[in-house]
Amino acid sequence: MLDIAVLMAAVAAAIAAVEFKKLPHAILAFAVMSILVAAAFYVAGARLLAVFQLAIYAGAVSILMLAALHAGEERGE
């Protein structure tokens, strides 16, 4: 049951990430989705993969997106 709940939450977070109009909110939702997928990996028994998912997606990729957004805004002002 736990896995189904986590997966449904992940899909909901993904839809939120796509549909949020403001980019910082969308990126935050993307990070939440990554964390939830990491939880799903953990529930499935892939412990190491969950750590990777947290580090790479919730960490690096989200931060990269925020940095790209920031670089854009800085030049735009």
Add this chain to the structure above:
Amino acid sequence: MGPQDVLALLFGSSLTIIVADRLGRRLGAARAAGYVTVAALTTALLMSSSLPSGRYRPFPATGIPVAELRVDEASRIFSLLFTSLGLLVAIYSLKYMEGEEGLGAYYLLLLLMVAGMVGVALSNDLFTLYCFWELMSVTAYALVAFRWWHWEPVEAGLKYLVMSTLGALVALYAISVIYGVAGTTNFDELRSIFATLGDEGVVRLLAGLLLFGFGVTAAIAPFHTWLPDAHPAAPSSISAMLSGVVIKAGVYAIARALLYILPPTSGIGYLLMYVGLLTCTVGNLAALRQLDVKRFLAYSSVANIGYIMVGMGAGYRAHLLGLTQFALAGVAGAMLHVINHALGKGLLFLCTGSAIHVIKSRAIPDLEGCGRSMRITGISSAIGLLNLAGIPPLAGFWSKLLIAYGLAGLLWDPLITMALIVFIANAVLAAGYYIYLLMRLFRRRATGAGEVSPLMWGPELALAAACLILTLLLSHVLVHVYTGASALMGVVG
């Protein structure tokens, strides 16, 4: 010596390139990184020409299950093609890219791209193939956007990245389903598992996903739209690599997945054939309207991919019906056309690169007459154009003839009769516009443009000579191509 040594050489020397670049700059040898690349690719070419056939496990002691490499005639032909064109492009770049910023990164990416392509050709495992595939693609995106201070390469690179990554993800999804069905991703194990699976629906679904996934990078219609933007936006040496061999790596992946791994299933042969016909019709019609010479060549690459797909489709259909002779003819014709087009289109992009280098314009009207004033470039490009046009004594004619022969074996089927008619019409149309371009390049007045440096015309002349040698040694080449085709399809013929 096995394929793992070739790959280790390419990866190892790519590590030294940055050091060579820094050191060379300090010592006043700006070309040091280029020389390292040329040396590495020469060695890789020599090594891959004598690889013994077989299966190889690179790390036998660690017991990593999926990293398995294979050498057979098909992968040998493809890896030879990749390394040799990479070598010629590296030599050409020594002069062509002289004085550009970030040369160390350029040679590093070029070498890694060749390593990725050779890895695609040599892997014996779908996931290994995907890893090398992404190595090749990511370096190709970066190389398209290499001149990032202009708008065109950045936008074209982004477009290429988005479309090609989506394709790779579709292919990876298919690979994950294959893993779920079979529990392995090894080619030979998959082939025997799928042969006894007996579920046509799953095989059809997987074949479609793999075809369109890898097909985006191979530029099959309707997913070809990135190609006419990305290939002209890249530096000409990179355009030669992309049009010459990167899209051929896509063809190889499609052929390996559909012809070797998955069992022949009805419907897929028609799909391949008609996608190929659509691709070559779209490419040829769009090429007619181009005034930019690099866009023209890019669209004609799309058209040539179409011919190759038609040949593969004919081979697939004939294989399904048990007509081994025609199946081999179709696939061998496709492989011969891969060789022809890689040499011919690489040659033409290098020649246009030289002409653009001198004339500083990409418009065809501005290039009129430069065939006369730039002697060696002009003659080489004439040979390349005639080869791709398929003028009878040259090898370009024989590959199209073999594909047509593969189709002709199934002529009782009205759908295939129609395909043959469309194919021949396309070949004639393509011959027409290649000859027209040739006439424009050699029209009347000689411009004041002089010949480029020997480092630039040398590779052009080598490729033109390769086209002629291919024609002269056609009987030997055909033996290899037929062996390659039977290795690709896993049939004895």
Add this chain to the structure above:
Amino acid sequence: MSLLNAYSVAAAALIAVGAYCVASKRNLIKVVMGIEIMTTAVNLNFIAMGLRGGVLDPLASMYAAVSMAIGAAVAALALALIVQAYRHYGTLDSSKMSRLRW
């Protein structure tokens, strides 16, 4: 075959969401986000396929780990290109930068 489990259904749903994002959104960062959602979905699908009778095949998590690293590399390159495109066009809207015919 037990290919259909909660994980593979969720992976298919995430792929649909990601593909919709890439196809319909004009903002380039959203496009990259869609690609990353799809990469995550494929990784999830590998896990789904590796679950055999409730036990995870270690091969599947290895596949997913490697593909994760590749996905991150693609994202980094894409975002670098996006920043560069922003410098040229002053916008992240892909419909406003189509000087090439998309």
